Amino acid sequence: MREVIVIGGGAAGFFAAIHCAELMGSAGRVRILEKGPDLLTKVRISGGGRCNxxxxxxTARELVSYYPRGHKSLMGTFSRWGTQHTIDWFAQRGVELKTESDGRMFPITDSSHxxxxxxxxxxxxxxxTWQTRCGVDFIERRGDGALTVVTSDGDITADAVLVATGGVRSKDAMRPTESLGQAFDSAxxxxxxxxxxxPRLDGLQGLSVENVKVKTGKxxxxxxxxxxxxxxxxxGILKLSAWGARQLAEVDYCFTLQVNWLPHINEQELKQAFLKTRTEYGKRRIINERPFSEIPKRLWASLCAASGIPEDTQWSSISKAHMTALSRELLNGQYQVEGKSLNKDEFVTCGGVPLKSVNLKTMESKDIPGIYYAGEVLDIDGVTGGYNFQAAWATGRIAAEAIAKRD
Ligand SMILES: Cc1cc2nc3c(=O)[nH]c(=O)nc-3n(C[C@H](O)[C@H](O)[C@H](O)COP(=O)(O)OP(=O)(O)OC[C@H]3O[C@@H](n4cnc5c(N)ncnc54)[C@H](O)[C@@H]3O)c2cc1C
Known part of the structure; x- marks a missing residue:
């Protein structure tokens, strides 16, 4: 009987283990080893307890565009296991998913349970089967080619090992295969x-603007x-942080952020809007009458002040210099970022097993036969919105198929 060990009892490990056991039937045995006391802990807390x-x-083409790490290399992965496959898999087990207006999908129960x-x-x-409080320290290759998984609870011989240990911020995630020579991209x-x-944002806490373009460098x-x-x-900010994860880490999160509060308008159109407002509003104060309802009143007042426009200035007396300054604040405000804080709802690690060292058709390591990877341990991460679980399901599923087909 073939022995398959899955290291890590998270989303990727579970999804892979299920499919692998289903495909192998009585020809194999699949066991999950989890270092912690509980299984699926991140699924439980995900999406604020609702699990996105x-x-x-x-399409796979659309899906890959949301993965700063992975991106086009995931075309094949998501063609084989895309959103619809995930929806169908859960539906076949009686779980209906609903789609929110921004495209995020949750169980209709709104509960990760x-x-x-x-x-x-x-x-x-x-x-x-599974075992908790069973951390894997390392893996050895025996003379006959089989793998020995060395755990806190003793040694286990395996024909294939799936490493689904999650983000490599935790050293434990890398431990099992480091001893076999696996290299990791730093986390x-x-x-x-x-x-x-x-000062432009002082007192504006809680204010939001629906569509803003943010930039730094390219x-x-x-x-x-x-x-x-x-x-x-x-x-908008989370997306920029994801695409710039490495670049922004290199500058220690100190950089200039360009903010365009009106991305649908160009400089010329903005000037026209100012001139039209000057004619229409005449004696009304600039600070009280904004031509763009998408800019909240308090933000408008703050940007007028930052442009050097005195509070009592009327539209009829707006100067060219004020128009230029206000236009700069609205379309290209420069803000100095001095650090980062983690998003409390969802965060993932950039880094992990480099995709070039894995055969993406099987998820098997190119250098270490018999070792497969799935989930966040791979250098794959998506922006916020359910993409990280989608990658865990897809890579887990593909690894499971390949393991089950192994001779
Ligand atoms: C607060 C929060 C909310 C999130 N919400 C969402 C969401 O709604 N939608 C979404 O798509 N993504 C979300 N994410 C991201 C998502 O949870 C992860 O991308 C996903 O859980 C990765 O699954 P995984 O199985 O690869 O890793 P994990 O879920 O991290 O599982 C890895 C497991 O391996 C175990 N392990 C590690 N090393 C060893 C070892 N040496 N021996 C044995 N066991 C080991 C760990 O204890 C862990 O249980 C969220 C993340 C966080 C932190």
Whole structure:
């Protein structure tokens, strides 16, 4: 009987173990080893306890565009296991997923327990066994080619090992295969918010703007922006942090952020809007009458002040210099970022097993036969919105198929 060891009882490990056991039937045995006292802990806390299982994307091409690490190399992966496969898999087990207006998909129960119960039941039915408080220290290759998995609870011989140990911020995640010579890309955070202390945002905490473009160097992202007590957050900022994870770590998170509060308007259109407002509003104060309803009143007042426009200035007397300054504040405000804070709802690690060292058709290591990888231990991470679980399901599924087919 073939022995398959899955290291890590998270989303990727469970999903892979279930499929592998189903495919092998009585020809094999699948055992999950988990160092912690509990299984599926991140699934439980994910999505604020609701578990954002996947994201409504119709094609692999669209899906890959949300993965700063992985990106186009994941075309094949998501063609084989895309969003619809995830939806169908859960539906076949009685779990209906609903789509929120931004495309995030959750169980209709709005509870991660539904997902945990489904995975646990499917694993039990497939004959998967597990052991908690069983950390894997390292793996050795025996003379006959078999693998010995050395755990805190003794040694286990395996024909194949799936490493699904999660983000490599934890040294434990790398431990099992480091001894076999696996190299890892160093870990840096992804999905974080920016710390900045700028008088223009003083007193604006809690204010949000629906569509903002943020830029630093060649990196740019768009989406809602939220002013927080420590700086700026929101989907636009998180996207920029994910795409810039390595670059921003290199500058120790100190950089200039360019903010365009009106990305749908160009400089010429803005000037026209100012001139039209000057004619229409005449004697009304600039600070009280904004031509763009998408800019909240308090932000408008703050940007007028930053442009040097005295509070009592009327539209009829707006100067060219004020128009230029206000235009710069609206379309290209420069803010000095002085650090980062992690997003409390979801964060993932950039770094892990380099994709070039893995055969993405099987998830087997190119250098260490019999060792497979799935989930966040790989150098794959998506932006916020259910993409990280989608990658865990997909890579777990592909690894499971390859392991089951092994001679
Ligand atoms: C607060 C929070 C909320 C999130 N919400 C979402 C969300 O809603 N949607 C989404 O798509 N993503 C979300 N994510 C990201 C998502 O949870 C992860 O990308 C996903 O859990 C990765 O799954 P995994 O199985 O690869 O790793 P993990 O879930 O981290 O599982 C790895 C397991 O391996 C075990 N392990 C590690 N080393 C060893 C060892 N040497 N021996 C034995 N066991 C070991 C660990 O204890 C762990 O249980 C969230 C993350 C956080 C932190």
């Amino acid at each position: 299982v996947t994201h409504a994307c119709e 539904t997902i945990i119960e489904t995975l646990m039941t499917a694993a039990q039915e497939a004959g998967v 840096v955070p992804s999905l974080f918010t920016f710390k900045l202390n700028d 990196l740019e992202a768009s989406g809602p922006l939220l002013v927080t007590h420590w700086g700026v957050s929101g989907p």
